[in-house]
Amino acid sequence: GQNIDQPTEMTATEGAIVQINCTYQTSGFNGLFWYQQHAGEAPTFLSYNVLDGLEEKGRFSSFLSRSKGYSYLLLKELQMKDSASYLCAVRDPGDKLIFGAGTRLAVHP
């Protein structure tokens, strides 16, 4: 079966660092995406990991461990505009994306 787990909600303070975890059990793996989705808007691409390790892109970093079925998205220097849902998605061997339910992040002043 396919299972992707993320925390439902998280809160953090402006200027802080937050880590959003994603664990997956899928029949096959061909990469992992993180998308950001503001309320009422479309998801937008943040990162893609296919090999183990850390990918850094500005304030956002994403980490992958294929042996542990685990990824995290790290957001640094949090800003109010980072309040959004963060979706973890696994790309299966058929190149289909399987999304988790998303983590709703609220950033407070």
Place this chain on the structure above:
Amino acid sequence: DTAVSQTPKYLVTQMGNDKSIKCEQNLGHDTMYWYKQDSKKFLKIMFSYNNKELIINETVPNRFSPKSPDKAHLNLHINSLELGDSAVYFCASSQDLGGEAFFGQGTRLTVV
């Protein structure tokens, strides 16, 4: 300048009606998708087309029929709408199957 555009943005209709949602992308991508996002915010793939050819067809009722007249367009027609069809439908495109996807702004369908 919109990369992936879909219309309409909102659609309210009665049970039993037939409706269509249109999608166009100007990114020159080969692959287009339809996703459904339900009230619990799960985003699930419905269909994927590559160069007008159906590649992925998830377990979706036959009432849903995608049509791709060319690789820049992927429309979704829904027959005999049911209450459970209420959701946000997102069109998306990517350069290759399963690659970085660009999403349209979504169509919020409400069946009453």
